[in-house]
Amino acid sequence: MxxxxxxxxxxxxxxxxxxxxxxxxxxxxxxxxxxxxxxxxxxxxxxxxxxxxxxxxxxxxxxxxxxxxxxxxxxxxxxAEREPLEAMDLDSWEPPSYQVWGDGPRRVLVVGAGPAGMYATRELLLRTTAEVTLVDRLEQVGGLVRYGVAPDHPQTKQIISTFERVIQHPRVQWRPGTDATGLPPDGFDAVVHAVGARRSRRLGIAGEEAACTAEDFVAWYNGRPGAPAPVGLAGPRAVIVGNGNVALDLARILLSDEQRLRSMDVPTEVRATLAASGVKEVVLLGRRGPEEAAYTQAALHELLAAVGDRVELRYHARPTAWSSDGLTLGSGETIAAGNLFTAIGFEGQAIDGLPFDAERGIVPNVRGAVVGRPGHYVAGWIKRGARGGIGVNKACAQETVAMLVSSSRAAASPGS
Incomplete structure (x- = not known):
């Protein structure tokens, strides 16, 4: 669609x-x-x-x-009369001369091959003459597009093929399965950190360690290498705490019947586990009201169209404890359930050698330039916090690369 x-x-x-x-x-x-x-x-x-x-x-x-x-x-x-345009025609789009670095850096390290890192790499190729070394701890590009987008949204994942074109560019050295901490920073003129914010936020309630986080469940059903199997799925009811699109994704996947699951690109063991699940009903629990819900209207419409008769939307509910009896709320009510899932957002983690704002979960920066660390830049969720979809990373990366270019020119100017 x-x-x-x-x-x-x-x-x-x-x-x-x-x-x-x-x-x-x-x-x-x-x-x-x-x-x-x-x-x-x-x-x-x-x-x-x-x-x-x-x-x-x-x-x-x-x-x-x-x-x-x-x-x-x-x-x-x-x-009707227009030919479709190639979004990333790297072969025919030569960067304008006024946007190409002069005596600035020639080697740039981009850490992270998710959307932010791929858009940053693309922008460097289009706007500069730099050689780019792109690293990621995983073996394939895509990050949360590949391992975070719900498997019943295959169209959204089509952008991965575009990312795969980028790593084939002659000025890109793609190093999958690489820990960036093993690369000497003095081997590069600039480093762009695009490491995302994949760790799930915690509710901070008693018994939460027995719950399943969005981070773990999404990675599992998308087949991310090394992702652990989730806790055993026990019905007939599951509670998902969260009011964003990821929470709605979890509910939709949990309640998909066998026929719907067969239409998804998920690992065989995932399909079998979900099909055999005893979960027949999901309570989507919002700690705030519907007017403050973070999900889009399109996502809500899709959920209700797919499995709406088995989803209960509840708002203004404050979880206080999780146990074998279910989820206890601040009102004293306990919602009987076999599983608790938390989907209340993600947070960034500190990067060795860089400043970190733990409250906001970001590396402090000015338009992508890391505060107090010349030559280091950030893009994506580690730059602005865990918000915004795939496309937002494009403008975010463009801003970061523009800052990198201008800083490089300033450093290279006589008398600077």
Whole structure:
């Protein structure tokens, strides 16, 4: 399912900056930008990531099945005579001369091959002449796109093929299965840390150690190497504490029947475990109200359409303890359940040698430049906190690389 932009579009082009597939047109600089009433989304390249909907200031970007028919028709007509554009045509797009480094750094280390690291690498290739060494502790690129996106969202994972093109570029040295701490920092002129924030936040309640975190469950059902099997799934009810898209993903996967599971790209043992699960009902527990829920309307609509008759949405509930009896709330009520899952967000971890703001879970930085550590930069969740979808990392990485380039020029200027 792709997205379309309604007639309420304000054409501020913020959606253009976050689209990971260059699907939104006319973009600034293209003929027609600013002259029409709307922007348009190419249904042939849209991967349904929802980044445009997340950032749109007037809620004009909508899933095609929720949009007005006239908006869908108008969008289709715009692209009827246009060829689809390659989002990352590294072979034909030469960086403008004014954007290429002069006597600045020539070797850059990018740590992390998730969306932020891949967009940073892409931007370095397009905007500079640097050689990039890209490392990741895993054997494949993609990070949370590969191992975090729900398996019933295969379109969103299509961006991985684009990332795989990046590591084939002649100026990229791809080093999978590499611990960046084993690389001497003096071997590079700049380092971009794009290590994400994959550790689940904790509720801080008694008995929580027996619960399953979103980090572990999502990694397991996506087949991430080394991911441990979750706690035994015991029905008939499970409680998921969380009000974001990840919590809704967990509920949808837990309640998928065998036929639905067969349509997903999940490991055989995962499919068998879920199919044999005794979980027949899920309580989605929000500690705040529905008006403060972090999930998107599109995600909620998908959940209700898929398994809505077996999901209970509860709000303003404060968990205090988990035991074999179930989840106890501050009100004194206990929700009987066989499993507790926590999906209340993720947090970053400190990086050796860099400052760290434990409260915010980020490396302190100014537009991506690490405070007090010249030559070190951050991109993605470790830069801004664990928020924003896949496409947001594009603009985030662009800002970081722009800061890196300007800092490099300043350092190389005579008299600096």
């Amino acid at each position: 792709s997205y379309v932009i309604s007639g309420e579009c304000c054409s501020d082009a913020s959606c253009v900056a976050v689209c990971p597939m260059n699907s939104i047109h006319p973009s600034p600089g293209e003929p027609g930008f600013g002259a029409g009433a709307s922007l348009f989304i190419d249904p042939r390249t849209c991967i349904d990531c929802g980044a445009c909907a997340d950032i749109c200031p007037v809620d004009a970007a909508q899933p095609v099945d929720q949009a007005a028919p006239e908006d869908v028709e108008r969008n289709a007509a715009y692209f």
